[in-house]
Amino acid sequence: MTDNARAEAVVLRGVSKFFGTFQALKNINLTVREGERIVVCGPSGSGKSTMIRCINRLEAHQEGSIHVLGTELGDDLKNIDAIRREVGMVFQQFNLFPHLTVLENCTLAPRLVLRMSEADAEKEAMRYLERVRIPEQAAKYPGQLSGGQQQRVAIARALCMTPRIMLFDEPTSALDPEMISEVLDVMVELANSGMTMICVTHEMGFARKVADRMVFMAEGEIVESNDPKSFFEQPKSERTKQFLSQILSH
Amino acid sequence: MSALAASTARYRHGMEPFATVLVRRMFATWHDAAISIVCLAFVIWLLPKLIGWAFLDAVWSAPNATPCIGGAGACWAVITARWRLIIFGLYPFDQHWRSGLACLAVVVVVVLSCVPALWRPVRLSLLWLGGFLTFYFLMRGGVFGLSLVGTERWGGMALTLFIFTAVAVLGMPMAIILALGRQSELPAIRWLAGLLIDTVRALPLLTVLFTAAVILPFALPDWLIGDKLYRVIYAFALFFACAQAEIIRGGLQAIHAGQLEAAKALGLGYWHRTWHIVLPQAFRNSLPATINQFVITFKETSIVIIIGFFEVLASGHAAYGTGDWTSAYAEVYVFIALIYFAFVFSLSRYGAHLEKRMRLGHD
Numbered sequence: 147m148t149d150n151a152r153a154e155a156v157v158l159r160g161v162s163k164f165f166g167t168f169q170a171l172k173n174i175n176l177t178v179r180e181g182e183r184i185v186v187c188g189p190s191g192s193g194k195s196t197m198i199r200c201i202n203r204l205e206a207h208q209e210g211s212i213h214v215l216g217t218e219l220g221d222d223l224k225n226i227d228a229i230r231r232e233v234g235m236v237f238q239q240f241n242l243f244p245h246l247t248v249l250e251n252c253t254l255a256p257r258l259v260l261r262m263s264e265a266d267a268e269k270e271a272m273r274y275l276e277r278v279r280i281p282e283q284a285a286k287y288p289g290q291l292s293g294g295q296q297q298r299v300a301i302a303r304a305l306c307m308t309p310r311i312m313l314f315d316e317p318t319s320a321l322d323p324e325m326i327s328e329v330l331d332v333m334v335e336l337a338n339s340g341m342t343m344i345c346v347t348h349e350m351g352f353a354r355k356v357a358d359r360m361v362f363m364a365e366g367e368i369v370e371s372n373d374p375k376s377f378f379e380q381p382k383s384e385r386t387k388q389f390l391s392q393i394l395s396h
Numbered sequence: 397m398s399a400l401a402a403s404t405a406r407y408r409h410g411m412e413p414f415a416t417v418l419v420r421r422m423f424a425t426w427h428d429a430a431i432s433i434v435c436l437a438f439v440i441w442l443l444p445k446l447i448g449w450a451f452l453d454a455v456w457s458a459p460n461a462t463p464c465i466g467g468a469g470a471c472w473a474v475i476t477a478r479w480r481l482i483i484f485g486l487y488p489f490d491q492h493w494r495s496g497l498a499c500l501a502v503v504v505v506v507v508l509s510c511v512p513a514l515w516r517p518v519r520l521s522l523l524w525l526g527g528f529l530t531f532y533f534l535m536r537g538g539v540f541g542l543s544l545v546g547t548e549r550w551g552g553m554a555l556t557l558f559i560f561t562a563v564a565v566l567g568m569p570m571a572i573i574l575a576l577g578r579q580s581e582l583p584a585i586r587w588l589a590g591l592l593i594d595t596v597r598a599l600p601l602l603t604v605l606f607t608a609a610v611i612l613p614f615a616l617p618d619w620l621i622g623d624k625l626y627r628v629i630y631a632f633a634l635f636f637a638c639a640q641a642e643i644i645r646g647g648l649q650a651i652h653a654g655q656l657e658a659a660k661a662l663g664l665g666y667w668h669r670t671w672h673i674v675l676p677q678a679f680r681n682s683l684p685a686t687i688n689q690f691v692i693t694f695k696e697t698s699i700v701i702i703i704g705f706f707e708v709l710a711s712g713h714a715a716y717g718t719g720d721w722t723s724a725y726a727e728v729y730v731f732i733a734l735i736y737f738a739f740v741f742s743l744s745r746y747g748a749h750l751e752k753r754m755r756l757g758h759d
Contacts (some may be wrong), residue, residue: 202660202661204657204660204661227663227665230660230661230662230663231663233661234661234662235658235661237654237657237658237661239652239654241652241654241655241657241658242658243655243658243659243673243677244677245676245677245680245754254662254664254672255662255663255664258664258668258672259662259663259664259665259668300658303662304661304662307662307663313661
């Protein structure tokens with residue numbers, strides 16, 4: 147009941163998305179409340195990434211409506227900019243800017259978008275770099291860091307904009323196995339701080355630890371949505387069972 | 397195989413004498429040996445002649461070419477006597493210091509461009525604009541008590557440098573605009589930029605410059621005709637921009653799509669994305685080709701000779717062409733070749749330095 151008292155952070159109503167004739171999302175309905183941690187999983191090509199990329203309009207949806215923090219996403223560029231300021235995103239491929247140092251990666255958007263002074267932006271950036279346990283790498287270029295370090299910088303870079311919602315698009319899928327935990331640790335800590343998070347990931351250990359709700363997608367649809375305990379122990383649909391048995395078997 | 401590896405290792409450790417390595421590399425098989433012997437014989441035959449001509453038998457200074465005639469050596473006296481004509485052209489003799497300072501300003505700008513602290517788009521643009529304006533006002537005068545010298549009297553090295561920097565300073569922003577235009581989401585802009593680029597690139601430079609210098613005045617209203625030199629520079633800059641735009645486009649296409657997505661996700665708008673994320677990376681990607689384009693453009697400035705400008709090659713012609721020194725044309729051309737070499741070589745070394753430095757930013 148307390149959940150319903152919290153404000154709605156992201157609301158998707160009847161969202162459909164087409165790439166040409168291929169329908170990537172089919173009538174998606176999802177409500178995420180502030181402070182909620184959602185983990186989205188499903189086989190590849192199920193539309194998970196497309197769905198969260200619609201939330202900050204890296205992809206445009208064609209049907210239905212998406213509201214983020216009360217603002218509707220449409221063609222209005224002002225709304226898009228306003229929403230992107232409040233929504234941070236972490237990508238599978240890190241996407242750090244290779245020509246800028248770690249510190250510059252973190253200060254660029256706060257300086258340009260939030261119009262922070264260089265000194266303030268750097269102070270903030272160092273605070274977040276400490277939070278992801280990487281302050282000593284501030285002067286290096288992304289190419290000089292390991293994958294795990296780069297992904298932690300990418301998280302810090304997103305946090306520097308003080309977003310209210312964080313989107314994670316398979317943040318550990320491109321990492322060597324020994325680097326996954328250093329990134330997940332940072333994400334767990336972020337989840338514990340009360341951040342609203344939507345994570346596309348196959349890290350089920352992480353999901354059990356932090357998720358308030360699991361969302362399972364297949365073929366562009368949300369097949370099942372439930373709390374982690376019920377989701378893992380009594381999956382309702384056959385497809386969920388099949389998927390879980392595949393990824394939990396090894 | 398292992399013997400080869402062993403000898404390579406010995407060479408790396410400096411244990412094998414240089415002569416042994418040389419013999420192994422040049423005389424490995426009988427036809428290697430034959431080619432090596434022929435080449436060596438040629439060098440041994442040529443080198444003394446060259447040194448004799450250029451140094452030992454050369455005449456270094458003389459009031460006219462008479463002492464050179466019949467001599468076996470180079471007549472460097474022509475350079476001593478005529479270097480000011482070659483470097484400054486028809487610029488008023490007592491004002492040569494201005495032309496010299498102007499050239500120096502350009503060289504200083506190029507040297508300062510190597511300082512990493514200035515590698516910010518705004519600082520670099522200001523530096524080049526400042527250097528260019530310094531050059532322009534020193535050469536033209538008409539301000540700060542300097543006498544006015546019209547562009548028709550500019551010449552020699554100074555004119556070559558002026559055309560080159562003006563083309564670069566005007567052409568680079570045009571190239572960026574054209575390259576971005578060609579990638580625009582608006583079909584009309586994309587189509588127009590593409591049409592302009594493909595048309596101009598299909599024309600020879602000489603035709604473009606000739607049209608600007610000779611034909612355009614008939615087509616333009618009087619108030620728009622302006623100075624012939626500027627018309628030529630605008631046309632040259634357009635030509636440069638269209639070639640450079642394609643080079644930048646190549647750099648743009650090499651940028652990973654994730655870069656733009658990350659920038660968008662951070663809330664950066666189109667201009668911020670373009671200026672801070674896209675262009676710096678596009679420039680890095682296209683740097684080798686860009687340096688090459690600069691080198692080509694520097695050498696191509698000599699084409700303006702045909703439409704009656706007195707750049708360094710033309711003033712070279714004049715330096716030996718006036719009776720006294722007619723026999724010393726080879727020396728003049730060697731001297732001019734050395735000037736071109738000095739600029740082009742520094743340019744490409746600078747490019748190599750930039751590339752090495754920028755590789756740091758990529759993995």
